Amino acid sequence: MTTIKIGLEVHCQLNTKTKIFCHCPTMGEDIPNSRTCQICLGHPGSKPLFNKEVMFQALKVALALNCKINKSFFFSRKTYFYPDMPKDFQITQYEIPIAEHGSLDEIRIKRIHMEEDPGKLVHKGTNTLIDYNRSGVPLIEIVTEPDIKSPEQARAFLNKLITILEYLNVYERKSETSLRADVNISINNGKRAEVKNVNGVKEVERVLKYEIERQKREGQKIQETRHWDPNKGKTIPMRKKETEEDYGYIFEPDLTEITLEDKTIETTKKNLPELADERAKRYIREYLINEKDATVLTQELILAELFEKISKKINPQLAAKWLQRDLLKLANYNKKEIHELDLDEDEIINLLELVESKKITDNVAKDLLIKLLDNKIKVKDYIEKEKLVAVSDKGLIEKICKEVIKENPQAVDDYKKGNAKALHFIVGKVMAKTRGAATPEEVNNIIKKLI
Ligand code: ZN
Ligand code: MN
Secondary structure, eight states: OOOEEEEEEEEEEOOOSBOSSSSOBSSSOOSTTOSOOTTTTTOTTOOOOOOHHHHHHHHHHHHHTTOEEOSEEOOEEEEOOOTTSTTSEEEEOOSSOSEEEEEETTEEEEEEEEEEOOOEEEEETTEEEEETTSTTOEEEEEEEOSOBOSHHHHHHHHHHHHHHHHHTTOOOOSOGGGEEEEEEEEETTOOOEEEEEEEHHHHHHHHHHHHHHHHHHHOOOSOEEEEEETTTTEEEEEEEOOOGGGGOOEEOTTSOOEEOOHHHHHHHHHTOOOOHHHHHHHHHHHHOOOHHHHHHHTSSHHHHHHHHHHHTTSOHHHHHHIIIIIIHHHHHHTTOOGGGSOOOHHHHHHHHHHHHTTSSOHHHHHHHHHHHHHHOOOHHHHHHHHTOSOOOOHHHHHHHHHHHHHHOHHHHHHHHTTOHHHHHHHHHHHHHHHTTOSOHHHHHHHHHHHO
């Protein structure tokens, strides 16, 4: 059996309005280098001003991840030469981070620290351009112990982490690049490979799967840093792993030591919002939905909020079933996550109200849900226009069944001779005539009775 040890260094962009060491906005204008100033461009002589909002957000995350908070901490310069960081050092935390020794489920968190994002390199043909809009966007880096044992567990950990950050309102799921991870992996107690700068959860899982196979095949005799090429789907060696000391960290003299008061920590802890696990428990208790539905529905905040909104209007169990089963299935099928779907909450409520009052059948509703996501139909108008209201009138269904029997004597004959498929054919014809507005079970029973 292969033993696998995975550790992650996860960089998450925080959603403060302004950057970590200057007043430039973190979001908005997308013209390259439009959201910059002397500080985030690293002009000589410019001095960083610490945005305390970053600290409050980091504190919330640290408390939610059960960390020990360091009441007094400071920033350091991590020296490196690369065009994404014109001052040739990144302001980060090294010696004393804001928090240490936490956990998320069975994974231990080694440390959490705050730092600035570097600029972004944009490769165009043989040229490389640099956009410093990202320079100075606040990051928290969450470092785990090598407790993760499989790519799937890494994915689950990251998804759960994102859920927590989202519930804490410190992170936007806007793009895969708002989460970047350095991935450490070793197998069978071999040396460790570190794959730098992997974008998003899916890519982390891909990298890990690739590395396990590669290390099985090639072995890993030296500790090294590798680069992931998402297009080729493979990692290539970059350099022998430097140690953290090689970065020549020095104390950042332009920022003072920061002290957190006990009162601040206590108040922040007391005011932490209800997180996904607690919310799932509440759903089971208050809405009487099952554990699986509750777990799935609370994974994305917008899904949870949609569920609560719908549950004010219709039966929560029905709402849970439709959101958990049908909406997520559709999202999966379209390879999208819930937040990527352009959901019209009112139309979904309209649709489910019709299901609840049995005015339309499940089949019609499933079909409408697809149309709702694709073409932005108005549910009530569409049903009216296409005459999709459920054929609850038994007499009418029977009439259609009789017609179909009359029109398909051969199939009726085949069925009588024992061909079960012929029944499906007849039922199918009836379903087509009622346009799915009758349930197959109903039609089945009537046909059997009539033949
Ligand atoms: Zn700036
Ligand atoms: Mn970092």
